[in-house]
Amino acid sequence: MATEQNEQAQELEQENTEQHAQPQAEDAKSTSEVTVEDLQAQVAKLQDELKYEKARAANATYEAEKTKERLEREADTAKKFALEKFAKELLDTVDNLERAIVAAGEEQTPLREGVELTLKGLLTTLEKFGVVAVDTENGFNADFHQAVGIAPDAKAGEVGTVLQKGYTLSGRLLRPAMVLVGQ
Known part of the structure; x- marks a missing residue:
């Protein structure tokens, strides 16, 4: 079973x-x-x-x-x-040194010579870092010049008198040149 x-x-x-x-x-x-x-x-x-x-x-x-x-x-x-802000501030010093040279007159004094050398050194240093004066010789350019008046003795479209130099920093406008323009 x-x-x-x-x-x-x-x-x-x-x-x-x-x-x-x-x-x-x-x-x-x-x-x-x-x-x-x-x-x-x-x-x-x-x-x-x-x-x-x-x-x-x-x-x-x-x-x-x-x-x-x-x-x-x-x-x-x-x-x-x-360096843009710093360079802008230095431009006032450049202007003041140029005014001092104009105020000293044509007479070559040691003081004038010292101011010229200081200006030359400052401009060389600015150029080394890309700050260059705006060209005013080749006519008026609204991108780089600021017309503040009319120069009666200048031809139309040309810069007559430069009241204040303009500068660029690496191709960018730092300060426009203040100029009188011919009509």
């Missing part, structure tokens, strides 16, 4: 195994087919995501480069024009 029960139990177990094995084999077959299709779809999806991420990374790199270049340009500009 025990042997019979064991045999029945084994038969039941074998039947259960066979029943489970058939659907599992069918499931495995359909799963492998679905998995291949799913994997192909997933691969395509991942390739699209990879393209997208590569494009985002390239864009981020491009933006970083542009930002770096912009910051370098801004730093260069800031370096160039950092």
Whole structure:
């Protein structure tokens, strides 16, 4: 009886195994087919995501480069024009030294010579740092000259008298030249 029960139990177990094995084999077959299709779809999806991420990374790199270049340009500009306020203040000293030379007259005294040397040294230092006098010889230019009156003896469009010199700092107008212009 025990042997019979064991045999029945084994038969039941074998039947259960066979029943489970058939659907599992069918499931495995359909799963492998679905998995291949799913994997192909997933691969395509991942390739699209990879393209997208590569494009985002390239864009981020491009933006970083542009930002770096912009910051370098801004730093260069800031370096160039950092002296702007200081140079403007020194222009008053240049004007005063030029007035002192005019007031000393034509006589060459040691005092006049000292003022001329001081002015020359100051102008050389300003030029070294990009401060240059505005050209008044080649006619009136509204970008660099400020017309404050009419010079009766000058031709039309030409600078007659320079009342105050103008200066530029690295090509940027620091102070316009105050001039009388011909009509």
